Amino acid sequence: MNRIFKWIDERTGLSGPVRNFLNYPVPKYVHRNFLYTLGGLTLMAFLFQIITGILLAFYYDPSTEGAYNSVDYISFQLPLGWLVRGVHHYGSSAMVILVSLHMLRTYYFSAYKKPRELNWLTGVLLLFLVLAFGFTGYLLPWDQKGYWATKVGTEIAGSVPLIGNFLIRIMRGGENLGQATLTRFYAGHILLLPASVAILIVAHIFQLRHHGIAPAITKKAQAQAKTFIPFFPDWAITDTAAGLGLLALLVYMTWANHAPLEFPADPTSNNYIPRPEWYFMFYFQLLKYFPGALEPIATILIPLFLFGSMILLPFVDRSEERRPWRKPVTTLVSLFYIIVIIVFTVLAMAAYA
Amino acid sequence: MAAPKLPPLPTDKGVWDEHTLSRRGFLEATLGALAGLGTLLVAVPSVRFLIGNSLEPSTTKWVELGKVADLPAAAVTQVNYSTRATDAWRQVTQRGTVYVSSADGGTTFTALDGTCTHLGCIVQWDEGKGAFICPCHSGYYTREGEVISGPPPHRLRQLAVKVQDGTLLAEI
Amino acid sequence: MKRLLLAETLALSLAFVVAACGGATPTAPGQGGSAPAGKPNTLTAVKVDATSVDAAAPYWAQSPKLEVTTSGAAPDKPAGPKVTIQAAYDGQYIVIRSEWADATNSLQDDTWTWDGKAFTQGGEQDFIAFIWPIGNNATFASKGCAATCHNSSAKQDEWWMGSDSADVNYDGWFWMAARTNAVSYTDDIRWVNLTDPKDMGSPRVDDAKDSGGPEENTDGATPPAPKFMSAKDMQALILLEADKVPFDQKMLVAGGTVPGFVLAKPVGSLGDVEAKGVWADGKWVVVQRRLLNTTHPDDAVLIPSKPLPFGVAVADAAGNLDHKIAKDVLTLEWK
Numbered sequence: 001m002n003r004i005f006k007w008i009d010e011r012t013g014l015s016g017p018v019r020n021f022l023n024y025p026v027p028k029y030v031h032r033n034f035l036y037t038l039g040g041l042t043l044m045a046f047l048f049q050i051i052t053g054i055l056l057a058f059y060y061d062p063s064t065e066g067a068y069n070s071v072d073y074i075s076f077q078l079p080l081g082w083l084v085r086g087v088h089h090y091g092s093s094a095m096v097i098l099v100s101l102h103m104l105r106t107y108y109f110s111a112y113k114k115p116r117e118l119n120w121l122t123g124v125l126l127l128f129l130v131l132a133f134g135f136t137g138y139l140l141p142w143d144q145k146g147y148w149a150t151k152v153g154t155e156i157a158g159s160v161p162l163i164g165n166f167l168i169r170i171m172r173g174g175e176n177l178g179q180a181t182l183t184r185f186y187a188g189h190i191l192l193l194p195a196s197v198a199i200l201i202v203a204h205i206f207q208l209r210h211h212g213i214a215p216a217i218t219k220k221a222q223a224q225a226k227t228f229i230p231f232f233p234d235w236a237i238t239d240t241a242a243g244l245g246l247l248a249l250l251v252y253m254t255w256a257n258h259a260p261l262e263f264p265a266d267p268t269s270n271n272y273i274p275r276p277e278w279y280f281m282f283y284f285q286l287l288k289y290f291p292g293a294l295e296p297i298a299t300i301l302i303p304l305f306l307f308g309s310m311i312l313l314p315f316v317d318r319s320e321e322r323r324p325w326r327k328p329v330t331t332l333v334s335l336f337y338i339i340v341i342i343v344f345t346v347l348a349m350a351a352y353a
Numbered sequence: 354m355a356a357p358k359l360p361p362l363p364t365d366k367g368v369w370d371e372h373t374l375s376r377r378g379f380l381e382a383t384l385g386a387l388a389g390l391g392t393l394l395v396a397v398p399s400v401r402f403l404i405g406n407s408l409e410p411s412t413t414k415w416v417e418l419g420k421v422a423d424l425p426a427a428a429v430t431q432v433n434y435s436t437r438a439t440d441a442w443r444q445v446t447q448r449g450t451v452y453v454s455s456a457d458g459g460t461t462f463t464a465l466d467g468t469c470t471h472l473g474c475i476v477q478w479d480e481g482k483g484a485f486i487c488p489c490h491s492g493y494y495t496r497e498g499e500v501i502s503g504p505p506p507h508r509l510r511q512l513a514v515k516v517q518d519g520t521l522l523a524e525i
Numbered sequence: 526m527k528r529l530l531l532a533e534t535l536a537l538s539l540a541f542v543v544a545a546c547g548g549a550t551p552t553a554p555g556q557g558g559s560a561p562a563g564k565p566n567t568l569t570a571v572k573v574d575a576t577s578v579d580a581a582a583p584y585w586a587q588s589p590k591l592e593v594t595t596s597g598a599a600p601d602k603p604a605g606p607k608v609t610i611q612a613a614y615d616g617q618y619i620v621i622r623s624e625w626a627d628a629t630n631s632l633q634d635d636t637w638t639w640d641g642k643a644f645t646q647g648g649e650q651d652f653i654a655f656i657w658p659i660g661n662n663a664t665f666a667s668k669g670c671a672a673t674c675h676n677s678s679a680k681q682d683e684w685w686m687g688s689d690s691a692d693v694n695y696d697g698w699f700w701m702a703a704r705t706n707a708v709s710y711t712d713d714i715r716w717v718n719l720t721d722p723k724d725m726g727s728p729r730v731d732d733a734k735d736s737g738g739p740e741e742n743t744d745g746a747t748p749p750a751p752k753f754m755s756a757k758d759m760q761a762l763i764l765l766e767a768d769k770v771p772f773d774q775k776m777l778v779a780g781g782t783v784p785g786f787v788l789a790k791p792v793g794s795l796g797d798v799e800a801k802g803v804w805a806d807g808k809w810v811v812v813q814r815r816l817l818n819t820t821h822p823d824d825a826v827l828i829p830s831k832p833l834p835f836g837v838a839v840a841d842a843a844g845n846l847d848h849k850i851a852k853d854v855l856t857l858e859w860k
Contacts, residue, residue: 064443068661076831144667148474152489155472159506169407176447178440180405263666263834268433268448270467270475272667273488287472288490291504295471448664 021209025228026235029221030213037242038102039208043201044243045094048250049133052088053190060140062186064179067142068264075261086254087247092137094246095130096279103127107334110322111214117314119207122200124310129197134277136189139182147265148274150185151177156287159299177267217322275352282344285351306337406441415515415522418453418464422519426459429478429496431467434525450475451512451523452485454496464523465498466510476509485509567591568621568857570612570829576620578709578801578812584613585622593837595849605849608653608839612857619827620814623653623837630804631842632762634703635785637742637751639777644750646785649844651702651804653811656716656836657825659694669854670836673716696825697729698798700811704739707763708790711798711813715823732823734793737766739786744772751783764788794821833857 009015030036059078061070074081103123106112112120135153139146154177158168173180216222229235266272276284283303290298317330324331359369359377373380416434424430430453438447450467467475469487476485476494484501485494492503499508513524568591573584588611595605608625633648656673658665664672673695695716699705705712713732731738742764744752753769755761759777764784772783790796797819802811817827827833835855840848 064440064445068663072661072831076828082830152472152474166408170404173405173407174409174441175411176440178445179443180407180441183441258830263832264661264663266448266663266667268450268475268664269667270431270450270477271488272474274474288504292500292506295504295506 022230022232024209024231026231027213027216027225028227028229029216029224031229031235032238034242035105036213037239038098038105040239041242041246042095042098042102044239044246045091045098046197046201047243048087048247049091049095050194052084052091053194055084056088057190060186062140062183064142064182067140067182071141071143071261075258082258083251083254086259087250089259090250090253092134093277093279094250096134099127099130104334106214108324108331109214109217110317110324110327112314112317113214113322114314114318116207116211116214119204119211120314121311122204122207124307126197126200126204127310128307129193129200131279133189133193133197134279136185136193138277139185140189141261142182142265143262144265144269144272145260145262145275147177147267148272149276150181152274152276154181156299159295161296161300215322217324273352278345278349281348282341285344285348413524415524416449418451418514418521418523420519421459421462421516421521424453424455424459424462424521426455428480429454431478434523436525449525451525452476452478453521453523462514462516462521463497464512464514464521466512466525468510469505470500470507470509471503471505564589564858566853566855568610568612568835568855570614570619570857570859572829572860573613573615576613576615576618576814578620578799578814580622580801580803580810580812582613585611588613588622591855593851593855594853595837595839596852598838598848598850599846602847602849605839605841608837608851610837614817614827614829614859617816618814619817620812621655622810622812624808624810625653625839626808627651627804627839627841628807629842630702632703633842634701634762635741636762637783637785639779639781639783641779643748646749648785649840649842650704651809651842652840652848653700653809654838654848655698655813656838657696657698657827658834659696659715659823659825662693662834665695665836666834666854669834669852670838670850671852694823696823698813698815699729700798700800700802700813702802702804702809703763703784704786704788706800706802706811707765708788709799709801710790710796711800713795713797713815713824732794732797732821734791734795736792737789738791738795739788742783742785742787750774753787754783794819794823797821797824827857829859831859 005015056074059070059074059081061067071085074085076082106120106123135150139150154168154171157171158164160167169175171181171184172178173184216225275281286302287295287298317327319327321327359374362368414436416436418424418432418434432451432453433448434451435446435448438445440447452465452467453462454465455462465485467485469476469489469492471487471490471492474487474489476487476492478484479486482493483496485496485498486492487503487505490504492505493501494505494509495501498511515522569589571584571588576582591610593608593610595608597603597605606625606627608623610624611622613620629651631649631651634650635646636648637644637646656670662672697712697714697716699712699714701712715730715732716728717730742751742753743749751772753764754772754776755764755768756770757768759781761782761784764787766787766789769787777783798813798815800811800813802809815824817829825833833856835857836851837855838848838850
């Protein structure tokens, strides 16, 4: 065994970098702390999406005529098709939740501060890409839900002043929602987005390793800051166990409620009420408050402002203070947004119940 | 532009070529230019390719809505039309919803596109309320398509109509 | 801070679970023997160990009831009765129980009546028909029977009995009080596509059969007369293949009737659906049972867990011109 490793190492030179990666010292205070597994868990969820996504691509037919039938086939006739599609379906929600939680942790621990600004930025981009994954993904079954959600979603882009018409055309690949839209969303969902996310994840982890984990904020943790454990196997075990737990949860949810598939898209139906995925609900609710000419405020200004402030955050909040209870402004602002999002989501869900 | 100095090679390995050292700035600039040119050469056609035919100007066509004699003179009637159309590389049956009404008892007709101007859902005619109602965000329009209340930014699109051989046609 | 984050984590996870389980709230089982009411326009089939065409089987007490409002197929006709539908399935079969008020047990079906001098032929029976799209059908799923024959078009021309797509087909279960019920089955038929809107012919065709099925009871002469008759009943409305004897004019007195069809249960896809219909106390109770997947290409495949849109119609001593249809799209779901 040893000789084989040695032979491979002599020819690839990999053992050094691999050993460095695995033996990376992790401060003891993060070990077995759930808050510090959120990033790794998000990566795990992404891996599950990649695996189930590749499996689904073996059967999916990206055409307006065949898409619904192929997803129907996967869901109801293919052995374990319901399971693979279900894990992919619930996995997308898990991605959104985990990315959000991971960002909240980073936010409250002020881990975005110098010198980790770029890591925060790659994270914000990743959040954006995860949402783009969700948006492109649910058109693919070409059922009523996907069709109408995409129709509304692209119309939202179309309400942007001046360039709206250009945006809607680019997104749809033409004037109407049709074959060109489906192919676009498909290519984006299975090639462009995964490749972009993979590159950003590498950059994200590289940055993390370069700067190390952000300083602890509690006295208890600071006391442990000089003791380290190796990434492998100690920390990796925690992440793997958490990942298996996540997988079990996804499988259970799929088993309890198979991923929904509505009836095929009918562009002429006048009684279908589009419902966005739950994590876009608050945004859908927001749109109701800006009628007529005010619409671009909700469709473009508020999202731009939110993403803009997330991007600018590390450059605006440059104080040395890292303890959230000593930084009432950032803490209260975030709590305000969380409450607004929860309230809007509840309102939107109640409206559809 | 002065190129940063290269660190010396380990003595047991050898030395950097003097000639290449002196030309390093030039080589870097050339490489940058070539890489930039290459990127442009790839990026410009790629962007054009991706835009594809998305921006082709809209074309209109006339579709048959039905025989004038069969259309109710007073009521607002939902007409679903279907017409053959090209969707990218696919020949498809394009379907749509038009609401036809007449203000003068069946002599002239008004055809309204059923697509809500807010976010594109299809509106429903509610005879009791005498209004078109969008199921998505409760936009209300009058029988003539003007906005009464709700989020729609402007009125329902009115389609040009004409009567040919007793058949009502609309331009979509 | 850690506690706050944990609370947020829990709240978000909870939201996730609630969102994922949303809409799956199971219907509470009924109490006191009455079946629970179901979701609107949704027929929920319940899983049972074994199905049969028994209208009093115990599982009907647990199966949610779908109440269907029917209206005249033609715009100038009055509305029809409420039809109550329930469904159950086992590993192989689906069984559907329908119940609707009907003051008369109408078994006339092209029946010959002898007035002492000549025959008149006529009469319409009661029926209930189900329509199931074969394959995925977007328009039927969102518009129901309006997507096929009963569209809301103002143009009578558009009332053609077909579809504009060449590969659209519907499976039909056509239970008839006289013609099929007497031999315990439902005509398993099909609506095919008539792609030409000018074609006003019937798109209804029988599924394939090897033998059996109703035979028109006529000698084909001018004027026509029955070919067979019942050996014992000179007022018969039903004539089974086994009971038929050659027609003998002398046996009839004025007012006597001879059935318009000779009945035999078909062998083959036409006879896929077994049925038992009983008329009593001013209502019909009809139970129909079919393999979930008959493997016949002219039938819809029913897959438990996959929702399927369908439509239903009933008629009281009336033909197609006055049958009563469900205007809403109905959906078969599985529990």
